[in-house]
Amino acid sequence: MRFSHSLPLILLSSPVFGARIEDFKARCEALSKGIEVKGYNGISVNLAQYITKNTTLDPTVEGINTTCTSWIPMPPIPVNLCRLALHVPTSNSSEIVLETWLPEDWSGRFVSTGNGGLGGCIQYPDLAFAASYGFATVGNNNGHNGTSGSAFLHQPEVLEDYAWRALYAGAVVGKDITKQFYGKAHKKSYYFGCSSGGRQGWKAAQFNPELFDGIVAGAPAFELPGLFAHYARFSVNFGTGTDIKVSIEKWTAVQQETLRQCDHLDGATDGIVEDTRRCKPDLSKLLCGSHGAPAVCLSPKELSLVEQVFKPWVVDGQIIYSGIAHSGDEVIHVQNLVGEFIQGPTTWASEWPRYVVHEDVNWDLSQFTPQEALLWKQQNPYNINTWEGDLSKFRDRGAKIIHWHGEADQYIDITQSDRYYEHVSRSMRASPQDLDSFYRYFRVGGLQHCWGGAGANSFGQSGFSMTPGDDPEENLLMRIVAWVEGGEAPETVRGTKFVNDDKAQGVVLTRKHCKYPATNVYRGKGNGTDEAGWHCVHT
Ligand SMILES: *[C@@H]1O[C@H](CO)[C@@H](O)[C@H](O)[C@H]1NC(C)=O
Ligand SMILES: *[C@@H]1O[C@H](CO)[C@@H](O)[C@H](O)[C@H]1NC(C)=O
Ligand SMILES: *[C@@H]1O[C@H](CO)[C@@H](O)[C@H](O)[C@H]1NC(C)=O
Ligand SMILES: *[C@@H]1O[C@H](CO)[C@@H](O)[C@H](O)[C@H]1NC(C)=O
């Protein structure tokens, strides 16, 4: 099923079409005179501008913080649209910067995008992705600018925006403006996001179930303080940078041994572990001096440090983190956790206690203990843990949610998503068949954090990755629309791996990803590249 968002042909061919563009442009520019939205006093308009397809925004002119532009590209504007930038106060001492992109050729749908990490950054590629399908699209800066948690220091309202309110306010104001601008309300409202954005999607499903009719939530940062504690423990145990206690050479041996024991379990020896739940390698084979140990081997102490990170971390009977998944992608995982490429995890591990838990800028990781981890988790400001298991309000109003997570995620392990699904199942006393009516979860083999990785990693999940096509079969944004509006729920999600993750360079493989709790098994010929050889199996 395809979703047309084109203007009826009669309009395109009509002589008044040119006049309509002028009218649209004029209505857009008139918004600069100001906007009022009930419940939000003091909204100010920064910019109201008609922008034509293919324009590229200039971040230096737009005043976008450089810590954002370092990781967020500015894509060309996909369709003619009205771009509106606003300041929306969310309390006496907080505000969001909101962008609203209103396509000239509107599909009648509304969508909100989310954020990543501790940001602070409007995700322009996601706005462009959604606007290309004619959604009235919003994105905001999550209540602060840049990627640092320093904005939270002694600013509880800014922290509350980050925990839930920025997304809420952006959606409420965005919907109201959409209605004012087009003269009628949206038909259905949607959300998609990954990482922190995945958590934001779940936050809405749990606490503001009225906000969206359909949600796509990827690699959610559930129990965020516990995740940061996991990063802190990893830094303390293994060190940071390139000078780490278990060398990358030794982690390479761990990865090779993992693939040796697990890669074939799914029926295809292709470097992709299709079900990390079934991969339980015996790493004692790497112990120096043991029978058949490789030249690069682990000492007993190294082995015990390494084995520990794959197990759930429990303090005083409480799970702080579910443990790293055995993905066969251990080297990248470790390089990211120790901050060899980007500072993310090591920075967040100290920023959270500094600016939120202790409000002490001198706090550092040498003060970290298991009791600290427990404190972070229990403090749970504004319920940022996002761990409610009862979704009955969301279900009962007919809303739908697609949850997805990469099995090779190097920042947030899929074990957290598995545990959350089971938590919902227990809380609602619902079997997977029961949950299927509104909540479906897909585990994606060989997908890293949100995008990337050796697996079939592109499926219309984000503006940061290539989109294989518009068919709901292989496009999650179109899928959630098909489910909400046409009852076409996803049985599988078809992913594509492009050469160098670039669509222009061609396709490496396509593969359908299975709905939890099924596992992907290959019964075809060769190394797993035959899509039809894969089957979702209940074990
Ligand atoms: C937009 O840019 C692309 C690539 O540069 C070009 O092929 C296309 O014709 C342009 N479209 C418009 C409407 O200018
Ligand atoms: C964020 O940056 C925008 C654009 O430069 C600015 O208008 C806004 O006041 C900033 N917000 C905060 C909370 O500093
Ligand atoms: C702060 O906000 C409250 C409502 O949340 C309001 O009653 C109060 O007057 C505000 N204070 C200032 C100084 O604006
Ligand atoms: C970007 O944001 C960070 C964090 O708020 C801030 O320290 C920095 O000054 C900002 N840079 C610019 C150019 O506004």
Ligand SMILES: *[C@@H]1O[C@H](CO)[C@@H](O)[C@H](O)[C@H]1NC(C)=O
């Ligand atoms: C799988 O086998 C095909 C055909 O032999 C080959 O072209 C392809 O490179 C192989 N792919 C991988 C990932 O090994």
